[in-house]
Amino acid sequence: MLKLEQAVITQDDFSLRADLSIEPHKKYAVIGPSGAGKSTLLGALCGFVPLAHGRLIWDGRDITDAAPGARPMTMLFQDNNLFPHLSVMQNVGLGLRSDMRLTADDMAKVESALSRVSLADMADRKPGSLSGGQQSRAALARVLVQARPFVLLDEPFAALGPALRNEMLDLVQQLVTETGAALIMVTHDPKDVARIADEVIFVANGIAHAPEPAKELMDNPPPELREYLG
Template identity: 85%
Template sequence: MLKLEQVLITQGTFSVRADMSIEAQKKYAVIGPSGAGKSTLLGALCGFIPITEGRLTWQGRDITDDAPGARPMTMLFQDNNLFPHLSVLQNVALGLRRDMRLGAGEKADVERALSRVGLGDMADRKPGSLSGGQQSRAALARVLVQARPLVLLDEPFAALGPALRTEMLDLVQELVTETNASLIIVTHDPKDVARIADEVIFVSGGIAHAPQPAKALMENPPAELRSYLG
């Protein structure tokens, strides 16, 4: 279990508070107005943004000051963060080794991950030759090969059309279920919540509220959430 204990995250004059638990093998949607701090929350969980107060623990161990690579999570950004000069296989290999010097077993893991996301025959291609959906699949393969217990996604499919977006969300669900990972995904679309989430983290007014069951919350939202949903 991941716990945020009286956490305060600050960036200049902006701040977000959070006090919650993230349970194993659950899917969480993070929703809220633009600029509320959804991406800031994920950045702090991954260690890209420092925590000002409170602490972050994983299975009882304090990881507040751990480097991003030492944390039990991996994050997929909106731009997919693929390196254009590297092949698809090399981009995925970065999830295992920065020097990309893979052993036979590691290379097999990368190839399996590419096959699982439908890119087994595109390992040698560069990201620039792929469609948007294929680039998202390559980024997902890098997440998959790391086999971390927490997968964080910051609106990675926002630029995709509705049909492809739905396809990618379904693939994400399959992958996290297969690996027994927890999923935390930032989204602006209430349809994503209905499709993928067990629980919802609503971020507004400087607070990341503790998770609540998605179905009940979306069917009977409090006034602040109802205002956001329109």
């Protein structure tokens, strides 16, 4: 169990409060208006944004001040965060070792991840020679090799067309189901919630609300969510 206990996250004059629990193996959609703090919430979980108050607890252990690499999660960003001068294999290998001194076992994991996302024959290519969907797959492979209990997605497929976007969402769902990881995904699209989420974290008016079952919440939204959904 991952818990934000009476957390307050601040950036400049923005403040977000969160008191919620995230269970292993479940899929969560984080929705809310633009600028509400969805990406900030993910940044705080990953350790890129510090907590001003409160604690982050993982499996009974306080990890509030833990470095991002020491936390039980990995994050896929909107821009995929691939290094253009490195090959696809090297970019994926960075998920295991920042110095890229990969062991034989590491290489086997990288090759397996690339095969799983259908990029085995593109391992030596540079990101700039890949399509947008292929770049997303490469970034997803890097997440996959890290094998963390929580996978966080900050709208990484927003620039893709609807068909390719749905293909990537389905692939993510398959991978987290296979690995047993929990998924926490920022999205603006209610269709994504129906497609992938077990529960929803609604972020609005300075509060990240505790997760609620997706179907019940979307079928009977509270006034704030109804206003957002239109």
